[in-house]
Amino acid sequence: MLKLLLALSGFIFSQVLFSQGFQVNFQGQKQQGMGCAGTALFQDGASLFYNPGSAGFSNENSVNVAMTGVLANVLYVDSATGQGYRTNSPIGTPFSAYGLFQSKKEARLKYGIAVYTPFGSTVQYEDDWIGRFALTRLELKAIFIQPTLSFRFNDYVSIGGGPILTTGNVNLQKDIPVQFADGSYAHVELSGKAMGYGFNAGIHAKLSEQLALGLTYRSQVNMNLNNGYATFTVPSSLEPNFPSGKFTSSLPLPSVTTVGLAFTPSEKFAAVLDINHVGWKAYDTLAFDYEQNTASLADTKSARNYKDIFAFRGGFSYRVMEEMDVRLGGGYGFSPVQNGYVTPETPDKNRAYYTFGWTFRFGEQFSMDVSVYYTQIKRGDRNLETNLAGTFTTKAIAPGFSLVYKW
Amino acid sequence: MKYFILIVAIGFGVVSCKPKFEEPAMSAGEIDPARFIMIGGAHTSGYADDALYAEGQENSLANLIAGQLEKVGGGSFYQPLISSNSVGVNLNGLSKLILGYKTDCENVTSLSPVRLAAGGDLSIWSDNLYNANFHFGNYGVPGLKVSDAFTANYAAQNNYFNRMKSAVSASVMEDAMAQNPTFFSLFLGLDDVMAYAKAGGKGQTLPTVAEFQADYTAVVEALISSGAKGVLATIPDVTKMPYFTTIPYNGLSLTEADESNLQLLNNVYNPLGYFFDYGNNPFMMVDSTANDFSVRQLLPGEYLLLSLPLDSVKCNQVGVLYPFRDEFVLTLQEVNLLRSRIASYNQVIVNLSNQFGLALVRTDEFIGSLSDGFVSNGVSMSSKFVSGGAYSLDGIHLNARGNAVLANEFIKAINSKYKARIPAVNATAASANFFP
Numbered sequence: 001m002l003k004l005l006l007a008l009s010g011f012i013f014s015q016v017l018f019s020q021g022f023q024v025n026f027q028g029q030k031q032q033g034m035g036c037a038g039t040a041l042f043q044d045g046a047s048l049f050y051n052p053g054s055a056g057f058s059n060e061n062s063v064n065v066a067m068t069g070v071l072a073n074v075l076y077v078d079s080a081t082g083q084g085y086r087t088n089s090p091i092g093t094p095f096s097a098y099g100l101f102q103s104k105k106e107a108r109l110k111y112g113i114a115v116y117t118p119f120g121s122t123v124q125y126e127d128d129w130i131g132r133f134a135l136t137r138l139e140l141k142a143i144f145i146q147p148t149l150s151f152r153f154n155d156y157v158s159i160g161g162g163p164i165l166t167t168g169n170v171n172l173q174k175d176i177p178v179q180f181a182d183g184s185y186a187h188v189e190l191s192g193k194a195m196g197y198g199f200n201a202g203i204h205a206k207l208s209e210q211l212a213l214g215l216t217y218r219s220q221v222n223m224n225l226n227n228g229y230a231t232f233t234v235p236s237s238l239e240p241n242f243p244s245g246k247f248t249s250s251l252p253l254p255s256v257t258t259v260g261l262a263f264t265p266s267e268k269f270a271a272v273l274d275i276n277h278v279g280w281k282a283y284d285t286l287a288f289d290y291e292q293n294t295a296s297l298a299d300t301k302s303a304r305n306y307k308d309i310f311a312f313r314g315g316f317s318y319r320v321m322e323e324m325d326v327r328l329g330g331g332y333g334f335s336p337v338q339n340g341y342v343t344p345e346t347p348d349k350n351r352a353y354y355t356f357g358w359t360f361r362f363g364e365q366f367s368m369d370v371s372v373y374y375t376q377i378k379r380g381d382r383n384l385e386t387n388l389a390g391t392f393t394t395k396a397i398a399p400g401f402s403l404v405y406k407w
Numbered sequence: 408m409k410y411f412i413l414i415v416a417i418g419f420g421v422v423s424c425k426p427k428f429e430e431p432a433m434s435a436g437e438i439d440p441a442r443f444i445m446i447g448g449a450h451t452s453g454y455a456d457d458a459l460y461a462e463g464q465e466n467s468l469a470n471l472i473a474g475q476l477e478k479v480g481g482g483s484f485y486q487p488l489i490s491s492n493s494v495g496v497n498l499n500g501l502s503k504l505i506l507g508y509k510t511d512c513e514n515v516t517s518l519s520p521v522r523l524a525a526g527g528d529l530s531i532w533s534d535n536l537y538n539a540n541f542h543f544g545n546y547g548v549p550g551l552k553v554s555d556a557f558t559a560n561y562a563a564q565n566n567y568f569n570r571m572k573s574a575v576s577a578s579v580m581e582d583a584m585a586q587n588p589t590f591f592s593l594f595l596g597l598d599d600v601m602a603y604a605k606a607g608g609k610g611q612t613l614p615t616v617a618e619f620q621a622d623y624t625a626v627v628e629a630l631i632s633s634g635a636k637g638v639l640a641t642i643p644d645v646t647k648m649p650y651f652t653t654i655p656y657n658g659l660s661l662t663e664a665d666e667s668n669l670q671l672l673n674n675v676y677n678p679l680g681y682f683f684d685y686g687n688n689p690f691m692m693v694d695s696t697a698n699d700f701s702v703r704q705l706l707p708g709e710y711l712l713l714s715l716p717l718d719s720v721k722c723n724q725v726g727v728l729y730p731f732r733d734e735f736v737l738t739l740q741e742v743n744l745l746r747s748r749i750a751s752y753n754q755v756i757v758n759l760s761n762q763f764g765l766a767l768v769r770t771d772e773f774i775g776s777l778s779d780g781f782v783s784n785g786v787s788m789s790s791k792f793v794s795g796g797a798y799s800l801d802g803i804h805l806n807a808r809g810n811a812v813l814a815n816e817f818i819k820a821i822n823s824k825y826k827a828r829i830p831a832v833n834a835t836a837a838s839a840n841f842f843p
Contacts, residue, residue, distance in 0.1 A: 075426035078784075080815065080831035082431025130835050133785030177786040177796060181841045235842035237506070237518045376426070386785040393426035 025313070026068045026094045027116045029369035029402040033357020034315025035329025036373075037274035039260025040204065040214030044404055045098025048114035048148050048162075051214045051260070053202035055100055055110045055150035056158025060406045064098040066369070068400030070121060074347060078130045078390040079380070085129035092121035096402075112148035112162070117141065118253075123345060132175040132185070134386045135344040142168030142223065142253075146200055161201030166221050166253075168194045170228075176242075180235045190247065190288075192228030196221040198253075214260035214274075220282055221253040230290065241296035248289045255279040268319040276313070280306040280336035302385055306336040315355065327357035327371070335379075342381035347392030349379035366405055373398040433479050436827030438636050439589040440481035444544050445469035446556070446583055446591065446626070447640075448598030450804055451547025452567065453486070456520075457801035458503035458527060459549060459567065460495025464488050466807035466837060469545040471814035472592060475829050481590075484544040487536045487571040489528070496527030498550070498566065503527075504800040506793070506842055512722035518843070520793070520800040534570050543571055546583045552599045553622040554614060556580045580629055591630045591637035592817060594770070595623065596752050597645070600745065601803065604645045607712055607734040608741035616751040623752075627759050638766035638821050641753040643774035646742060649792035650713045650802035652778075656705040659688040659727060672727065679703075691730035694738070702730045710737040713792075713802050766824035768817050783812060784835045796839040807837040 025036035028046025038047070042054040045064035070092030077084045096116035103109070122139040125131065143166070150160030169191070176186035202216035225248060232242035260274040283306040289299045315329020330353060337348045357371035374397050382389035445451055445468070452459060453467025464470065464486050473484035489495065495503035507521035537543070548568045555561060557578050562569040573582050596619065603611040614622070630637055645651065661669050662685060672683040676691070681704050689704040690711065697703035705711070712735050719725035737745070753771060760767040777797055780789035788809070789795035792802050797809035805813060811834035818829050 071424050073425045075428055077428070077431075078833070081833045082433070082830045083833060084428040086425070086428075128836065130784055130833055133835065174785075177835075177839065179838060179841050181843050183838055183841060237508075237843045385782070387782050388784055395424055395426050397424055 026070070026373070026398065026400065027066075027096050027118070029066050029068075029357060029371045029400055030317070030327065030359065032068070032355055032371035032373060032398075032400060033327030033329060033359075033369070034270075034272055034317055035274075035313045035331045035353075035355050037260065037272045037313035037315055037329065037331070038262075039202070039216055039258045039272075039274045040212040040262035041260075041264070041270060041272050042204070044406075045100040045112065045114070046096065046402075048098050048100065048112040048146065048150075048160075049096070049116055049200070051202035051204055051216045051258075052112070052146075052148045052150055052160030052162055052200055053158050053216070054204035054214060055112055055148065055160050056108065056152030057204060057206075058100060058110060059102070059106060060100065061102060062098070062100045062404060062406035064100075064402055064404045065095070066097070066400060066402030067093055067095040068371075068373075068398050069093055070396060070398045072121070072394060072396040072398075074123075074125075075393045076125075076129070076131065076344070076347070076390055077393075079382075080389065081130070083130065085126050085131070087123060087125050089124045090122050094118070094121075108152045110150040110152075110160075112150065112160075114144075114146040114148060114162075116144050116146075118144060125344060130390075131344050131386070131388050133177050134383075134388055135172070135174050136187075137171070137173040138345050139171040140168065141170075142166055142194070148200070156206050157203065159201075159203045161199060164198040164200055164219075164221060166194075166196040166198070166223060168196075168223060170194055170225060170251075176232075176234065178234060178238060186232070186234040186238070186242070188233070188242075189231045190228060191231075192225045192247075192249075194223040194225045194251070196223040196253065210263060210265050212262040212264070214258070214262070216256075216258045216260075218256045220255040220279060223251045223253060225249045225251070238296070241294050243292045243294065243297070246291040249287060251286070252282040254282050270317045271314070272316075273312075273314040276311040276333075278309050278311065278336065281308045282306075283336070303341070305338055305341055307338060309334040309336045323361050325359040327355075327359075329355045329357075331355075337379075339381055340384040342379055342383055342392065343386075344388070344392075347377075347379050347394055349377040351375050351377045365407055366403075369402045369404065371400050373400075431830060432828055433830060434828045435476075435479040435481075435825075436822070437825040438821065438827060440476040440479055442542070442544075442586055442589045443473050443476050443481050443484060444546055444583050444586050444588040444591050445472065445594065446551075446579065446630075447547040447594035448551045449547070449549035449601070450597055451594050452545065452549050453547070453810075454497075454549045455799035455801070455804045455806055456495070456503040456505070457799075457804075458495035458497045458501065459489060459531075460493055460503050460528075461489045461491040462807070463495070463503075463799075463804075464545075466810050467545060467547060468594070468805075468810045468814055468817075469547050469592070471810055471832050472817050473544055475814070475818055475832060476590070479827065479829050483541075485541045486545040487534075487543060489531050493528040493531065494524040496529060496531055499527075500529060501527045506800065506840055508843070512718040518793075531570065532566050535572065536570055537573050539573075542586045543582070544586070546579055547594070548579060550598055550602075551579060551595070552602070552614075553595050553619055553626070554599075556595065556622065556626045580626060584629060587633070588630065588635050591635055592640070593626065593630065593637060594640040594768075595626060596642045596756070597770075600642055600645055600749060600752075603741075604651070604737060604745060605712070605714070605803075607736050608738065608745075609734040613744065613748045616748065616755070619748075619752050620755045623755055624759060627763060627765075631763055631765075636765065636825060638768060638817055638824070639756050639760045640768040640817070641756050641771045642749050643771045644746060644749055645803075646710055646737065646745065647774050647778040647790060648803050649790055649795065649798050651710040651737065652790060653713055653792040653802060654711040654715060655687075656707060656709050656711060657687045657689045658711070659683075659690050661685050661688060675728065690726040691728075692726075692736050692738075693730045693732050705731075705736065706739055708739055708742060710742065711735060712737070766820040768820045770813065770816070773813055773816050777809075786835060788812065793840055800840060806839050808834055808839045811837040
């Protein structure tokens with residue numbers, strides 16, 4: 001008669017903090033210096049990500065490795081109590097590596113391999129924060145591997161593309177509002193490996209000596225977590241209610257369609273503009289299906305209701321001297337997260353960001369790029385599912401560098 | 408390379424990477440929180456888990472509200488605290504309840520509220536903690552009825568008040584007013600209603616509306632007599648509390664295994680016009696008005712109390728062949744009387760809040776929304792016994808988390824009436840029930 005039924009509010013699982021999705025666009029230092037744009041301008045191997053079509057206009061073999069350090073801090077201020085809580089997330093380190101090859105000089109067919117990590121962050125909130133029952137920690141890592149072919153038809157048009165294979169890990173943790181005899185809280189950790197497939201294709205057209213147009217489509221990738229494991233740490237009397245065990249889930253990484261323009265009036269100067277359309281509408285619901293359900297542990301479906309968005313990115317590059325370029329850029333992206341759906345993993349908002357960068361050349365073959373990205377956003381909301389009501393302020397700074405060797 | 412170092416240095420240095428926290432704007436608005444008192448019954452005192460004990464007192468409704476008022480200029484708030492290592496005590500001499508394991512008559516062991524100790528801490532009854540230098544603010548006295556507020560020598564009839572009285576002759580209001588309050592919270596009347604409901608309506612009378620009006624008005628008029636502002640709280644529908652909702656009227660479940668029992672019941676009761684079948688059946692109760700045998704089945708809308716002898720129900724046919732006594736049941740007639748009185752008392756309270764320009768908390772609406780269930784900061788709360796997370800193990804009094812959420816209703820009412828900006832209590836930091 002006094003049977004205990006523990007209601008567990010929906011588990012929440014979602015993508016990384018510095019999002020507008022995984023549209024992080026930290027996949028090339030030169031592009032990062034120019035506002036994360038560059039769909040219509042071939043610069044180096046990173047074009048395999050930004051526009052596989054533009055590699056056809058290259059005339060080099062090159063290897064390019066890059067890393068960005070994402071230093072992001074979130075302050076959450078609860079609207080009712082006025083109390084503030086912070087994240088103490090470790091530094092995110094998205095990296096990328098590109099290899100671009102041709103069989104002989106001036107070959108029309110190029111081969112490329114791109115490895116990049118559009119995810120790579122960990123969000124960790126401070127202990128005992130007011131949203132601990134929504135999220136305490138989310139770690140998400142995904143590596144994208146994209147073999148690419150690019151073919152130049154003539155001096156004006158080049159196309160390219162390749163499949164994307166994605167493999168990743170997810171680890172989500174939160175407290176459960178059920179207490180042990182000593183007053184400490186129960187906890188759940190959901191972890192697993194995810195796999196997904198997609199493709200990246202693009203076309204690069206030189207309209208004139210000075211003007212180029214790029215068009216790319218990166219498909220949606222559904223990350224399927226088929227062998228997740230949920231570990232519940234609960235008082236022994238409740239262990240039958242919260243059995244640790246397998247679960248499945250999936251997360252759509254949205255499609256990105258980009259139109260880009262590049263303007264190169266001289267050898268020294270380049271300007272780029274990209275417009276992205278991101279198919280976030282695919283992220284409608286986040287569902288968790290537990291292998292073993294109990295009265296306390298039901299499968300969950302949480303509405304996310306993301307909407308498709310546009311983002312505008314642009315920047316300049318100027319050759320100050322033979323050994324050095326400087327770059328400046330910025331962008332504005334709309335948030336896919338609608339009011340009522342802001343969660344501690346994605347305190348997202350329409351955002352402006354600023355970037356700058358340098359390239360240093362050490363002779364013909366070796367060069368180094370550096371970039372810095374900065375943004376600050378503030379988003380207030382009351383989440384419809386958890387009733388977490390407050391304001392997230394996020395500051396992120398992301399310095400990065402790459403080493404490029406070409407021959 | 409030095410450029411890179413330079414850039415990183417700029418990155419870390421010039422642009423601070425942490426958002427700045429700004430202290431929230433707080434103000435007392437139109438109230439003077441210097442000397443706050445709260446008057447009420449068990450729900451105000453910190454009584455929980457069927458006893459008064461230290462942790463319950465520290466998380467009392469009164470103390471939680473006072474803690475927030477201190478942030479906008481409120482003074483120190485004292486309570487007649489019990490020692491923190493005490494097992495607590497109630498008027499039956501029992502200790503507080505904790506969640507433990509209990510083996511029932513069928514030899515089934517399950518999670519259940521059990522007493523922390525064989526007996527309660529009777530030593531607290533001989534304490535008197537009154538100290539003229541440390542003025543009590545929490546005049547929540549378990550069992551305090553509206554008509555008792557001005558009763559002289561009240562300590563003689565209430566052991567809890569005996570611990571905090573200033574003098575043998577004192578009444579609760581006399582001691583409370585001696586604190587010279589500048590702001591008050593009044594949550595009175597619930598213990599009148601609860602006394603009736605917990606007795607299953609037996610041997611208890613509810614004050615008439617006229618009596619309630621006279622007594623309650625006198626308390627309010629005394630409190631505002633020296634210009635203090637305050638907040639009044641309505642009385643919730645107690646039948647929405649787990650003490651009354653946990654055992655359904657038709658909780659007699661019969662399966663194929665109970666075939667012989669089913670036959671027996673039908674043999675006994677069919678002549679009276681009561682029938683039993685597989686599935687859920689209403690329990691039987693004693694009712695002298697029902698028929699010559701003074702027994703009948705319970706009806707939808709009637710409530711069984713958690714004080715039922717559950718072992719006897721499971722193993723000894725109590726509630727079935729031996730019908731429940733009236734003291735374990737709130738009958739339709741009693742429920743209707745209870746609800747109509749609560750509605751009338753609440754009308755008195757609402758009218759007084761309007762008449763004297765006082766803030767008003769609809770605790771009836773709060774207890775109602777708890778009954779429906781809600782989510783706050785990712786925490787689901789409801790009126791489900793034990794698992795709902797808001798009520799303590801006695802099924803009547805709120806636990807610390809429940810008190811924190813209710814305290815926020817008081818704070819909201821004060822903020823809105825008196826243009827104050829008193830911050831809310833962080834209810835996620837308040838404990839619910841502990842599980843073994």
